Amino acid sequence: MSSPVPLRLLRLALGALLIALTPAAPAAPGGEPIRIGVSGPFTGGSNPMGVSMREGIRIAVDEINAGGGVLGRPLVLLERDDEARNERGAQVVQELIKEGVVAGLGIVNTGVALASQRFYQQARIPVITSVATGSLITKQFLPPQHPENFVFRISASDTLQAAMIVEEAVARRGLTRVAIFHDATNYGQLGREDLERALTEHGIQPVAVERFQLRQADMLTPLRRARAAGAQAILTYGIGPELAQIANGMARMGWHAPLIGSWTLAMSNFIDNAGPNAEGARMPQTFIQEPTTTRRAAFLKAWREKTGTERIPVPPAAAQGYDSALLLAAAIEQAGSTDGDRIREALEDLRAPVEGVIMTYDRPFSRTSHETITDTGDISMGEVRNGQVVFAYEDDRRRAARQ
Structure with missing residues (x-):
C-alpha cells in the first residue's frame, strides 16, 4: 500500500500547478532605460x-x-x-x-x-x-x-484648420463679411496668413484684420472697428485667455456674431473665463471627449x-x-x-x-x-455647449465612431 503524500509536498505540487496554469504576466522591462x-x-x-x-x-x-x-x-x-x-x-x-x-x-x-x-x-x-x-x-x-x-x-496643421474655419463661415453659413482676430505670436501671425489664403480661395477678403498682444485685456476697441466694418463673424487665431476677452467683449457690446476659430477655442481657460459667452463657439478638433x-x-x-x-x-x-x-x-x-x-x-x-x-x-x-493628418476628413468640428466641447455635427460623431 502506498504511503500518504505529506501535506507539505501536496501544497507544493498544487502551487506549482497553479503557477503553470496562470497566464504569464509581461516581464517587467529591465536594462538601461x-x-x-x-x-x-x-x-x-x-x-x-x-x-x-x-x-x-x-x-x-x-x-x-x-x-x-x-x-x-x-x-x-x-x-x-x-x-x-x-x-x-x-x-x-x-x-x-x-x-x-x-x-x-x-x-x-x-x-x-x-x-x-x-x-x-x-x-x-x-x-x-x-x-x-x-x-x-x-x-x-x-x-x-x-x-x-x-x-x-x-x-x-493650420492649413487644414483654416480651410475648415472658412468652410464653416462661408460655405455652411453663407457669410461673406468676416473679421480676423489673431495674436502677435508666430502662431497667430501664421494662422492669419492661412486664414487669408483660405478666404481668397472663396473670393473673399476680410473686412477687418485685428492683431492683439498676449495678456491684452481691452478687446472692445478692435471689436468696435470690426463691427463698424460690417463683420458678420469673427475668425480667431489665439489662445484661451485672450479668446475669452474677445467673447466677453462681444457680450458687453451686445454683439452676437459667430465666433469661429482654431482648435484653441477648446481650451479650458477660454471656456472657464468666458463662461456663458463661450457658448456656440466652434473650432476644428482632432479628438472630442466622448x-x-x-x-x-x-x-x-x-x-x-x-x-x-x-x-x-x-x-x-x-x-x-x-x-x-x-x-x-x-x-x-x-x-x-x-x-x-x-x-x-x-x-x-x-x-x-x-x-x-x-x-x-x-x-x-x-x-x-x-x-x-493630411485631410480635413480626419478632423471634426467642435462646439462649446453647456461649458464643454461636443460634436457640432452628428455626421462627425458617426464618422468618429467608425475610426
Missing part, C-alpha cells in the same frame, strides 16, 4: 494644452512599460517646462539632448517649435510634435538643403484613474500626446535600435498599424510626408 524628452508649457497661459499633452504621454508610457517596455527596456520621460517662450524652448531642448534623449515628444507653441526643433534636427534626433499646429513646422528642414527631416507631427469607440473609452478611463479628474483641460492635446508616444515606441521597436537615423527611417516606414485614440495609424508617415 530609454530616455525620451518631453517639453511643453506646463505653466502660464498655454499650460492647459501642455499639461493635457504631458498627461496623455505619461498614460501611454505607463501602458508601454506595463507591457514590457520597448526592446525589453523601460521608457523614461525627461520633462521640461518651456514656458511657451521661444528662447526657453531652445534652451530646454539643448539640455535634453545633453542628457541623452533618443527622441523628443511634445512642443505646443508654434514659435517654440520653430526655435527649438532645429537642435533635434542638428543632433539627428527625431521629434514628434504632439500639439503645435503651424503649417511650417514639418517643412523647416526639407531637401535639398536638408537631405533628412527629423521633424514629424501628429496634430492638424467614448465613441472602445479605445477612446479606455483612454478616458485611464485619464480618470491617472489624474483623478473627469475633465481633460484640452482633450485634443491629451489624445495627441498619447498617440505620439505610441507611434514613437512602435518606431523604436521596429528599428530594433535607439539610433536616431534608424528611428527616423522606421517612422517613415511603420509596417504595423498602431491603434491610437485619434485613429488607427496605418503607415502614417513617409519619407516625403511627416504629417499624420
Whole structure:
C-alpha cells in the first residue's frame, strides 16, 4: 500500500500547478532605460494644452512599460517646462539632448517649435510634435538643403484648420463679411496668413484684420472697428485667455456674431473665463471627449484613474500626446535600435498599424510626408455647449465612431 503524500509536498505540487496554469504576466522591462524628452508649457497661459499633452504621454508610457517596455527596456520621460517662450524652448531642448534623449515628444507653441526643433534636427534626433499646429513646422528642414527631416507631427496643421474655419463661415453659413482676430505670436501671425489664403480661395477678403498682444485685456476697441466694418463673424487665431476677452467683449457690446476659430477655442481657460459667452463657439478638433469607440473609452478611463479628474483641460492635446508616444515606441521597436537615423527611417516606414485614440495609424508617415493628418476628413468640428466641447455635427460623431 502506498504511503500518504505529506501535506507539505501536496501544497507544493498544487502551487506549482497553479503557477503553470496562470497566464504569464509581461516581464517587467529591465536594462538601461530609454530616455525620451518631453517639453511643453506646463505653466502660464498655454499650460492647459501642455499639461493635457504631458498627461496623455505619461498614460501611454505607463501602458508601454506595463507591457514590457520597448526592446525589453523601460521608457523614461525627461520633462521640461518651456514656458511657451521661444528662447526657453531652445534652451530646454539643448539640455535634453545633453542628457541623452533618443527622441523628443511634445512642443505646443508654434514659435517654440520653430526655435527649438532645429537642435533635434542638428543632433539627428527625431521629434514628434504632439500639439503645435503651424503649417511650417514639418517643412523647416526639407531637401535639398536638408537631405533628412527629423521633424514629424501628429496634430492638424493650420492649413487644414483654416480651410475648415472658412468652410464653416462661408460655405455652411453663407457669410461673406468676416473679421480676423489673431495674436502677435508666430502662431497667430501664421494662422492669419492661412486664414487669408483660405478666404481668397472663396473670393473673399476680410473686412477687418485685428492683431492683439498676449495678456491684452481691452478687446472692445478692435471689436468696435470690426463691427463698424460690417463683420458678420469673427475668425480667431489665439489662445484661451485672450479668446475669452474677445467673447466677453462681444457680450458687453451686445454683439452676437459667430465666433469661429482654431482648435484653441477648446481650451479650458477660454471656456472657464468666458463662461456663458463661450457658448456656440466652434473650432476644428482632432479628438472630442466622448467614448465613441472602445479605445477612446479606455483612454478616458485611464485619464480618470491617472489624474483623478473627469475633465481633460484640452482633450485634443491629451489624445495627441498619447498617440505620439505610441507611434514613437512602435518606431523604436521596429528599428530594433535607439539610433536616431534608424528611428527616423522606421517612422517613415511603420509596417504595423498602431491603434491610437485619434485613429488607427496605418503607415502614417513617409519619407516625403511627416504629417499624420493630411485631410480635413480626419478632423471634426467642435462646439462649446453647456461649458464643454461636443460634436457640432452628428455626421462627425458617426464618422468618429467608425475610426
